[in-house]
Amino acid sequence: MIAQHALVLNLHQPPDNLQNLLNDGNWEAKEILYALDRIPRSLWGSEDVARVHLSLSGTLLETLNNPGFQQRVYGVVDCGSLLWHFQNQDMFEILGTGFYHPVLPLIPETDRHQQLQRWLGIARHILWRPRFQGFWPPEMGFSMELIPLLRSFDYRYVLVDSEHLEPVTPMSWQELRYRPHIARHGEDEILVIVRDRDLSNAQEAGMDVDWFNNEVTERTKWCDFVPLVTTCTDGENGGWFRNTTEGTNFWSAFYLPLLERVRAGQSAVSPTFISDYLNVHGAHGEVRVRTGAWNTGWHDGQGFIQWTGSDRQRTALGAIGTLSVAVQEAARQAAERGIADDTGFQQDLEEATWRLLRAETSCNFYWGEDWVQRSDADMAASWEALNHARARLG
The missing domain is CATH 1.20.58 (Methane Monooxygenase Hydroxylase; Chain G, domain 1)
Incomplete structure (x- = not known):
């Protein structure tokens, strides 16, 4: 059975970070810009099979859309064209998020609404979409009390980390990790899409196509349903994504070769948009999500210790x-x-x-x-x- 693969990339830069790096003459600024620009450039001509979910923070959108910044970096990256390419709905499903990229459970409830509202204000204008079906909690910081808020903004699904799931409906390990579920808080419910932490760690560190296909095959071989394998990482941080040498970064060493296997019918996975998967296969079973975030370089995400x-x-x-x-x-x-x-x-x-x-x-x-x-x-x-x-x- 061919597993469906949802690739999710988080793109965020803190306020003024790119400007400060440029002021210091830091090569890192160009690395970040090249990494952002490499996303659509790598996928040109692959609209038939490429499916990528992007979360772009409001501060990053604000920077890339700033005329002064665009003029300053024009010889490095054409920010206007980059944002235009992100409007491509054949290749990109954009996820909603919070404007200033806060860990939502750690900030006052009234501010959460404003963070989401302000992001929609800039994203609808720049990315040319009236609705965003999925939600990316910054740092994957999630708590069940966020569900009514997300539903009030008409989000259909939210991404959560696999390590924080507790089944309410009895289900196998494979079902828990590779199927969408329903989570409820009071009278509100939302669909939960599960990030595979182990495979996401590999995506962040660097992996090859053969390993990925074999690993997915082993993990999903007992599934009696079409599995949804979701991998989520930053998309412009770390050497694997920033490396400018052809054949040694995520896109040229992994994703494009994966797409070639898909076209040839030689892949254990097939790229998909989460919304398309849900339209065909729906969600099964109820879960609770323990309060927490994704794993960082120092902590496993429980208790938000990284931030507190x-x-x-x-x-x-x-x-x-x-x-x-x-x-x-x-x-x-x-x-x-x-x-x-x-x-x-x-x-x-x-x-x-x-x-x-x-x-x-x-x-x-x-x-x-x-x-x-x-x-x-x-x-x-x-x-x-x-x-x-x-x-x-x-």
Whole structure:
């Protein structure tokens, strides 16, 4: 039985990161841009078989769409053409996400809605799609309480890591990992697509076609259903994706040879869009998803220790919660007093809001305490703008 393969790539750069790398004359900036540009370039002419899911953070879309940035890197990458190629619906299924790439369960509930809403605002315009069926939780940080929020935005399915699944309906190991399922929270339910952690680790580190085909064959040989094998990694980080030498990176050494095998009928997998698989095969069984994230270089994703392991990280996250309450209270008071539409108040409140949301970027907490000051700086700017807004309340 031919397994269906869903390839998922997460593309995210923190605010101003590419600009700062360019300012420092760092080769890494060009490596990242080349890696992004290599995605559609590698797939030209493969629209018949190539199927790739992309999650692009709002901060990355904002950077690539910025005219000044586009002009600055034009000799390296044509960002306008790159974004245009990502509109190709034959090869790319775009996944929704949060604008500033926060670990959603770690931020205030009211801010989660704004993170999703602001991403839709930029993505619908740039990527030219009215709807996005799937959702990529930044860092795969998921908790069951997110289900009503995702359904309110009309998301059909969400990606979760295989290590956090608990079956409610009795099912085999193969069924649990290689079938979509239903997860429920209260009266809301969503389809769950399972990331195979082991195969995703191999995709991140580097693998060849023969190994992948053999491994998938062994893992799915007892399936009495068409299996969906889902692999998810970053798409522009790490040497395997950044390597510019032909024949030594993910696309030229693995994915394009895989597509050749598929065309020749010599592959154990066939690329698919998750939405297409669901249309044909649906979902089976109910699961619970334990709160957690995907595995990182230091942690297995349980308990969000990567982002909450130190006192300073936890203090900053607590300060975000306090600031969020203050922003929401200012908006409430303005509505009560009838000045919510005041231009000056709106400008101050918007400044306070986006600074707050940017402070929630996962990268600010990912590197231990090294980048926490970025969150602190945005929170300080947010408080300043908020105090201006409060002064207008009288």
